[in-house]
Amino acid sequence: MAGTDDTVADDDALYVLTAVLLTPAQFPGVLGDDYVAACSVLGLEPYAEGYGLVLGQDGGGARWTVVVDDVSLVAVAIASWDCGMEYDLSPDGGSVVSALPGWPLSLAVAAPGVPEPHDPSPEPGAEGPAPLTPPDPALWGPAQRRLGADEVASQWATWRGQIAESEFAQGSAPVSGASTSSPDPDTSPDQGRSAGTPPGESPGGDKRRTSGPHPGVRRALAEARAYVTEPPPPGRVRSAFAPGGARTLRADGPGWSLVARTDDIAFVLLDEEPGEVLPVGRGPELPGLLRSLDELAVRPLS
Structure with missing residues (x-):
């Protein structure tokens, strides 16, 4: 994370805490299903060049999200922080596009030497945008669903390790929700994993379903397949690096999010299944679908 060496707080200074990219290939999923929707928020x-979002506090402790058009500068800062290196992210005034009150993401850090983070007070008589706020973790909706999918993508090995090959029917492309004869719903292989359940644990409650794949998963896969013939808005399907020459895919649509590895299985999250992460077996059709999605997906420049 970036900090500041100033010992005296300056109300006009921004004490940078973190930054994220807002480009067709990389953007916070909480903002929308695609890049166009995220920009609209x-x-x-x-x-097409995108933006960088710099999150920090002013000298009074108020939360601000500063939008800059120097994407390369923000990308270098993020890469440096990811490697554990210090980097002083200080965009010049000429690159600032706008300064928005609040943060779209929840941060667990705060700037030292200034008041606790809070939304800035509106100026008397001024009409401006409402402060940005992160999604409420106690609720479930499109923003939380996309945030959960982003988490699965970033922690693929952990989530994949919870799914055994024996959980999928032989030679088919099953999904979480297929019928099972297991008498214990907490250990039933057809049960989806909860996005809020720690690795290695199963969510409680009897969530066995009727026979056949979950209808929401069937709908999500059908709509994802339709993207191949009718390309969606930029960023609706994104492809990122994965080990072994594979790619990690993220796709979103109305009410659903998909996370997949091109050499492995997929996971689907649905608005109608709060907190559930539903696995989709590789089967005979999924590999071709993932290849097609990867071909049309937007990729990071580096």
Whole structure:
């Protein structure tokens, strides 16, 4: 994370805490199903070059999200922090597109030497956007569903390790929710994993379903397949690096999110299944679908 060496708080200074990219290939999923929708939430034009979002506090402790058009600068800062290196992210005034009150993401850090993080007070008589706020973790909706999918993508090995090959029917492309004869719902192989359940644990409650794949998963896969013939808005399907020459895919649609590895299985999250992460077996059709999605997906420049 970036900090500041100033010992005296300056109300006009931004004490940088973190930053994220907002490009067609990389953007916070909480903002929308695709890049165009994410830009719309922030009142930005969906330029192909994208933006950087710098999150920090002013000298009074108020939360601010500063939008800059120097994407390369923000990308270098993020890469440096990911490697454990210090990097002083200080965008110049000429690169600032807008300064938005609040943060779209929840942060567990705060700037030292200034008041606790809080939303800035609106200026008297001024009309401006409402402060950005992260999604409420106690609720479930599109933002939480996309945030959960982003988490699965970033921790693929952990989530994949909870699924055994024996949980999938031989030679088919089953999904979580297929019928099972297991008498114990907590250990039934057809049960989806909860997005809030620690690795190695099973969510409680009897969530066995009727025979056949979950209808929401069937719908999600059908709509994802339709993207191949009718390409969606930029960022609706994204492809990122994965070990072994594979790619990690993220796709979103109305009411669903998909996470997959091109050499492995997929996971689907649904608005109608709060907190559930539903596995999709590889089977005979999934590999071709993933290859097609990867071909049309937006990729990071580096």
